[in-house]
Amino acid sequence: MNVIAIRPRTDDQYTPSEEGGELGTFSLKWIFAFLVRRWILIAAVGLLVFILCFTSFLFQRSQYTATALVMINAGQDQVLAPDQMVGGQQMAPAQVVDSQLEVLRSRELAGRLVDALNLVNDPEWNVMLPPDQAPVAGPVVPPAAETPQEAATREQLRQNVIVAVANSISVNRRGLTYAAEVSATSTNPERAAQMANRLVDLFQQYQMEARLDSANRANSWLSTRVRELRDDVQEKEAIVERYRAQTGLLSAQGGLLSEQQTADLQGNLTQARADLAEREARLQQLQATISVGGSADAIAGVLNSSVISQLRAQEAQIARRQADYESRYGEAHPSVQNVRAERTDIRNQINAEIARISSGLRTEVEVARARVNALEANMDLMRGEMVGNNEQLVRLREYEREAAASRTVYESFLTRFHEIADQGTMRTMPAQLVSAATVPTEPSSPRLSIAFVLSIVLGAGLGLAAGFLAEALDEGFGDADEVERKLGVPALATVPKLRRTDLRQVPPASQHPVGYLLERQVSAFTESYRVLRTTIIFAAGQPKTQIVAITSAVPDEGKTTVSLCLSRVSALSGQRVLLIDCDLRRRSVKDVLGIEPTTGLLQVLAGEASWRQAIYADELSGMHVLPLSEAGFTPKDIFGAEDMSRLLAELRNSYDLIVLDCAPVLAVAETRVVVAKADCAVVVARWQKTPIRAVRSALQQLQSAGANVRGVALNCVDRRVPGYYTYPAYDFSES
Structure with a gap:
């Protein structure tokens, strides 16, 4: 029966990180490193945005703004006195001024301005007209006969012009005063001044019309109300007199x-x-x-x-x-x-x-x-x-009070009626033109100095946004500190990336990381594996490490290369080292070493051969290799059986270090079983490529299988890329 050995959990095993974000903490050091890492992207995007924005500003047509100054009358036309209104509330002067300013900004006045200046026939405002057509002066005269569809089209065109004109008009109040600046912007300076002054005139006409209309409507309503109240007073006083005559409650001298x-x-x-x-x-x-x-x-x-x-x-x-x-x-x-x-x-x-x-x-x-x-x-x-006569007297007093109240209301409305009638005859201006708009001599836009600054700010902002976006979408690890911060496990070593220029320095047969390690034993690349070996074997607080499982979260992380390089470095240091290829699907060890075994691990576990018969010796480094032969794939759980455990126990007596080259954790199921049989496990992650979530998930699965995860080896780190590797590199060139 196949038995999977589950190692009991210890207190120092991996604990998943609670950190949710991938950007890390925003410190000055992180910001500086971010700018160094992404400066090319930030500069490229910023320069492109700056060129596009500034070019668009340069090709814009010149705009001229004319401003007229208007003094708003803060008085109100009231039909009823404040004490006659419910609650006695009325608008404050500041609210009246704000309301008048909203009238100046309204589409109604913009429409009157469009009709008064015939802006529908001006190509600046009507995009349907050819740009070279001259504006037509005079008011808009609709055709004598037009279909409803033509009328609707013409009205829609007029509304589009009104929207454009309204967007070109700005009304701003000067501080807390009653003065307001009415500005109109146009490509024609004369047209801008004409629009601003005409808008003020139309506003005054509109307010006068509104005041007269309000006075007429108020007089009409008040006259009707006064007649109703007069009839009511007469009726109630007649009731009082009739009741006096009926009851004999005659009066004399009041x-x-x-x-x-x-x-x-x-x-x-x-x-x-x-x-x-x-x-x-x-x-x-x-x-x-x-x-x-x-x-x-x-x-x-x-x-x-x-x-x-x-x-x-x-x-x-x-x-x-x-x-x-x-x-x-x-x-x-x-x-x-x-x-x-x-x-x-x-x-x-x-x-x-x-x-x-x-x-x-x-x-x-x-x-x-x-x-x-x-x-x-x-x-x-x-x-x-x-x-x-008491009961009759009480009723009489009630009738008299009702009649007196009705007379008071009647007299109040009669007085207000005369006041409104006088108010409608007064020709007071609701707004006074303090300063008429003059023809501007300089364009208000575009201003190249402001456009230059704005383009720089926009370019810098979008460049930084692009940099932050790239940083957020970058799911890989940047350095060892990020590994420890986001995974909660130590980064055992950072293996530098070998460029083509580095591989060209060695013979063609050795232009592979495994061969480069032998040719350049005094190099940063080789030294990184010595660091990895030291952190694995001589880890403080850990039992003696003899069997090391090398795996990764996903394929193509370089785990086989790490296994081979770690084995060769350990063998060159004088240890008896055995590398076992446990990846039943790819079997990459034999391909890298260039051997064609006929007997391998599967035959040893099946009892067809002893492990000594399947061992291959690496003459260049002295390590031994137990590869996988070309025999077909077996569905049996060979790693969970007792044969694998007995083989490892027997190999412990013959070798100082046994390296298991395992398949990726998330891709192959039996990897968790193999790793659980090792003294410790090392997860290989590719710099700036392996997703953090994948490594985190692999660590959780290894933990659930009882594996002793020693840490993560960060592979293919390009130390020459600015902003990632923050520690000074040791110079091996002199050696």
Whole structure:
């Protein structure tokens, strides 16, 4: 039974790289190396682009640009006031200016300019006309009779001219000001100035037409709206008056009659209550003064009576005369008696007056009280009547509010209607021409200095782009560092490429890398294999290496040449070396060495001959070769059988180094089996040719088969190509 020996994995085996890109890291060193590697491509593409661009600029027709300066009016025509609009929002002046600039750039104005200057009949703008035809002045006059198809064709031609003219016009605002530069470009300087100035005129006409049209439409709408609002106000005010008449809620002097009556009655009642309180207070004070026996003077002060005051003055005079008479005549004198009688009469008059006034006060209090009671009764009656009218009054107030709101809206729209009517009659210019365009004396394009710089920049950019594209499409390895960075395995050696000039230095029979190694043993090529041998055999941390499998990811990588050169270098160093050809399909070893074996590896494994009978000795180097004979292909798994393992075990005792020349990993299945039986494996990759993904896939497959991949040998490295080989080469010429 055939058994495939799988070597257990170790911690230092190959780990696939996580790097996804093929361009590597962008460092200054990498950029410099990239420029050195691709400078020929970059220079060629850049020079070609520069020549094409600059030549195209040189053969361009001269273009002239004329510029007019316009001051934009930032005011707005509004049908409604800001407080009448929803949210009260309006455009800022800067937005108004930007909107006017967009009008200047519009196809509408470009179309008017085309029609005004008859640019349809100008060969500069109409590509359908012959270049030598003279422009036709005057406006466009369509033919009297034309078919719909001809009309459509003519309109399509006009639209094409409008697009061309619109592309030749530029409108730019000067900073944050309201000034704008209107520029027109043409091959004719007079035509450029004419186009710029005429465009400004057309813009002013367009804005005036738009303003008048807007005012007319606004007046028409406002007049209709004012009539509707007037009718609405009249209707709602009529509803209010009819409801007043129906409910009896009459009004006088701006208020309801019942409310005015209630207010008057309330005022009269308040006044009556005040009069009653005053009279009651005077009566109570009089009664209190009389009850405590107050003097006539005190009573007179309470009553505030002039009659009592006069009587008290007469009584005082009589009292003085009485005292005078009594002192002169005595009490029994008749004069004294008369005076006493007069004084008594005066006192009686005072008491009578007090009684009369007191009675009058009582009467006044009763009358005032009766008046207050009557007013209160009337007030209660009016309140009852108003309570009954509350619901009707609420409805009346609602009707009045609706009528007042409608009148407010009506008056506002009526005012705006008159303002819009006045605004439509004003001839204010929406834009003012500050500076008219003059005929340019120098072309605006092409400018050779700018064209030269632009061609250089474009050439350099496309050259670098071509270089980066070539670098991205280059799937091969550039140097040993790239091998280690992208694969995660060491680069064991970099084998230089042998040019034809190198091979011509040796005899014709040796003009092959294997023969060159023997003829030029002191050379960079031979030394690279000594480095490969050293890194394989004397690798630190690795067990003794006796069997080495040489393979590649894909065919034509030079693995057979590497196997032969490695074997010869090892044999020349004094080792006993055996090279076994394990590529059952190509069998290249015998062809390179020029031998025709009749017995080979297949016969040894089949037991038809011993390995000693199939060995061929290389007299030039001393190595031994176990080739493959010309016998046909066998479908048997000869490498997975125990015979191969026993053969290798037996050969270990006879040779110091055994090199297995294996088939490519991705092309042949049994390669993984052979490599797994070796102490280590070396994958050969061709410089700048072998795809990185192929080598990565081959390493993964070898790892899954249990192979101990020692590293990658980079073959056919051209160290004279700049930008790839970054280490200084050793000079072997003196040796």
